[in-house]
Amino acid sequence: KQEVTQIPAALSVPEGENLVLNCSFTDSAIYNLQWFRQDPGKGLTSLLLIQSSQREQTSGRLNASLDKSSGRSTLYIAASQPGDSATYLCAVNNAGNMLTFGGGTRLMVKP
Amino acid sequence: DAGVTQSPTHLIKTRGQHVTLRCSPISGHKSVSWYQQVLGQGPQFIFQYYEKEERGRGNFPDRFSARQFPNYSSELNVNALLLGDSALYLCASSFRQGVDNYGYTFGSGTRLTVV
Numbered sequence: 001k002q003e004v005t006q007i008p009a010a011l012s013v014p015e016g017e018n019l020v021l022n023c024s025f026t027d028s029a030i031y032n033l034q035w036f037r038q039d040p041g042k043g044l045t046s047l048l049l050i051q052s053s054q055r056e057q058t059s060g061r062l063n064a065s066l067d068k069s070s071g072r073s074t075l076y077i078a079a080s081q082p083g084d085s086a087t088y089l090c091a092v093n094n095a096g097n098m099l100t101f102g103g104g105t106r107l108m109v110k111p
Numbered sequence: 112d113a114g115v116t117q118s119p120t121h122l123i124k125t126r127g128q129h130v131t132l133r134c135s136p137i138s139g140h141k142s143v144s145w146y147q148q149v150l151g152q153g154p155q156f157i158f159q160y161y162e163k164e165e166r167g168r169g170n171f172p173d174r175f176s177a178r179q180f181p182n183y184s185s186e187l188n189v190n191a192l193l194l195g196d197s198a199l200y201l202c203a204s205s206f207r208q209g210v211d212n213y214g215y216t217f218g219s220g221t222r223l224t225v226v
Contacts, residue, residue, distance in 0.1 A: 004153070032214065034214045034215065036217070041199075041222065042219060042220070043115075043117075043201060043217045043218050043219035043220045044154075044201065044203075044217035045217075046214055046215070046216060046217070049213070049214040089153055089154075091153075091154075091215075093214075095167070097144075097159045097161075097166050097167035098144065098156040098159060098167050098169065099144075099146075099154075099156065099203075099215060100156070101146075101153030101154050101155075102153050103151075103152055103153045104152075104153055
């Protein structure tokens, strides 16, 4: 059974800092991994999708890496802004028909 | 182009009642999945439907059921509601079952409160 863990559970940083969010998974036989952002009480917004054959994906200030063999992914946020404050979720697709989510990292960026 | 739409946005029900939640996928998407997110946790998979057939089911009791219609919209039904069913219910659509280059797109969710 796939298990996904995100560390840290919560993070508070001053504006402008570069930061790294971590995601680990137990079963490396994945199809892809997707990072989402969730604002309080809202739905999920897709940030980046990394296929199993890829090592990283970039979108603006966001960069996600994938090391399938070690069961790890990281989301790098450059020059953080208060508007980046949200919960970040990683989700692994390894059965083709479902996502397994981590518990999320709650990020607070202080002005 | 409209994203994934869910209705209603909020709902309050009494224990033992029944509830129906609705989801319309992105135009052209044929797969709809349902997830339950309890406060403070990551979403948990409930069902996936593709081409009107159930293609996956998570570890949820038989009180939970779903269906997909010919226009690819979907309903999630929960019978005999328990306090523990209080959660944000998320619908996700994808172009097809399985793996593609686009991943899953989620709706804004339905907040269900059982009292």
